[in-house]
Amino acid sequence: MTPEQLALYAKKTLAAPVYEVAIQTPLQHAPALSERLGNRVLLKREDLQPTFSFKIRGAYTKLALLSPAERAGGVVTASAGNHAQGVALAARMLGIEAIIVMPTTAPALKVEGVRSRGGQVVLHGANFPQALAHALTLARNGYTFVAPFDDPDVIAGQGTVAMEILRQQPDDLDAIFVPVGGGGLIAGIAAYVKYLRPQIKVIGVEAEGSNCLQAALQAGGRVVLAQVDSFAEGVAVAQVGAHCFEVCRHCVDDVITVSNDELCAAIRDIYNDTRSITEPSGALAVAGIKRYVNQHRLQGQTLVAIDSGANVNFERLGDFALRAERVEMPVAAALLDTDQHRANRLGAR
Template sequence: MIDLKNIYEAKEAIKGIVLDTPFSYAPQMSEYSGLEVYLKKENLQITGAFKIRGAYNKIASLDKSQMECGVIAASAGNHAQGVALSASKFGIRAVIVMPESTPLTKVNGVKHLGGEVILHGSNYDEAYAYAMGFAKENSLTFIHPFEDEKVIAGQGTVALEILDKCEKLDAIVVPVGGGGLISGIASAVKQINKDIKVIGVGASGAPALKNSFDTGIPQDSLSVRTIADGIAVRDTSKITLDHMLGSVDEFISVDDEEIASAILFLLEKQKLVVEGAGSVGVAAAIHGKLKHLKGKNVAIVLSGGNLDVTLLNVIIEKGLLKSHRKMNVTVTLVDKPGSLKRFTEILEELSANIVHISYDRTSISLDYGDANVTVHMETKGEEHQNEIRERLEKEGYLRR
């Protein structure tokens, strides 16, 4: 464990720079999940994520010569912004190596904070390898996102803030990528109250640390694939794994479907924009993976809110389709005046709100004189959609 004294020192070091983010009860989520849920909203942090805590604590500890040379980091985005902002507070150079697939919003965020961005590699680990070589060549101090005691101590300040506000806590649920956040939180929690359970949640598409935790042996993945880019770590850190094996009670996984539904749940029910990595704890709660904590007081860390708006649009559209609030129908009409008018009149009678129509008369699968019409419409639920299908079948537009 990280010594509790070091975590309290980190709390002093980041004071005035890092926000003590809101921590509040979530009644709708509590009712939905059967837990007594409290949300720690690190998505509202100054950089949109918890990472600035560890980054600032580490940079504040550098000596004069290290400050003069500057720092470098490898990150998918949140650690990058934390390092860039922290470096700017000390007036020093910050170089950030980011995977080429990093969302533009995160790249621009780093640049806005004064960081020099280098895009390299298809994932974090490839960016990391490049950054290590660049650091050596340019005498820069590498600021690791999780394999550093100063960084881990900084992340542990999240737990201190939670425990200051909620004395009767049974468990803390923490997103896990490289393991720095949960290592810091678990170190603090277990030294303050060992009866509080610390539960990690990772993405099933990035299983290395979960597999390592389950077996007690470091294991790496050949590749990662998840919408939770902030926790898409391919290789296991032995340092954070050792911390976790000593202080974390449980580690569970959620898939991309569950993560996407959690993002949408938070947006609709909590009015919060939370990225995939920050939503995994909520995904576990609303999909019944924390049933053994029913009725218990559970804090869930929303670790970041830097969500790519393009991905958000996809999640919203898919979510509306899955919840029967949107419906797409394709029918074949005779390509003559009045055919489309009659079809849309039926939809009007059924109170379906058309939002988009596409008209195709050139597909090679069509007979001459026919056209495929695809209609995207807003509906009022599954029963309404069944009513629409039955009417269109009756009128001969759809086949059973």
């Protein structure tokens, strides 16, 4: 992207009216994880937003910038849940009718979250692409479609996360790890960071079963994944957004993937340091930091992870715990063997 294009995104981000509804979330040190990894890890706590996800930033920015005629006609969107709740809350605050199309597989917690905020829920399709197609059909009836990620205003709203990070950590920042679904969050963060502090790395983290940005960068253009794993439903997207990809291909330094088991281990890591429960997509950045640090043998750096959301059904927590044990068990077993060996040696003396 040209410097002028980046400057335009930065200007839109600075002007985004997110604080009419969103809060500035803390950048919280994760002491236990930092000690284990040998790097300073900071968590950007977007799970503390009014809708428990960063999505309220982009949703409110888009709706606040609609014309009076567009507001009067109502809006429609498609979402697995986090963007849906953001649109519902923003629409209620601005007095706009909102129809939210969600896949039938959306977590009940997210569906109820939309309804409790005044959104009209339409359950359609088994996945996000099918819900999206139905929402676009409804938009032909006069509703304004609010894209969940592929819109410059939405991207600018999400960019306010980066604006806060750079203000909260003005010095000594090496990399920001960002969860990736359709690409709105990472595009907003990357555009803002690369305009103001290009030396900071922006690294995307995707679930192995929904790596649409990584596939697009490798192919040199947007691709549609043949299959998408919905374990981390918040990022279960088959194709990165067009606006998002244009930013990412110029401004993102690297994209890595992590397994579902690694996500569960990261959920536990976040819990151990914050006593908060993160949804799988919300834990992507922490899982990515762990893998990246191991692969590149990083030491002594300051790394930020976007803790992007906490909308998860309680019933899934048992599965998360079992999967986390499966990932960490080899390490724990090795430590146990070492401790036992040490005890045996001391006992023999």
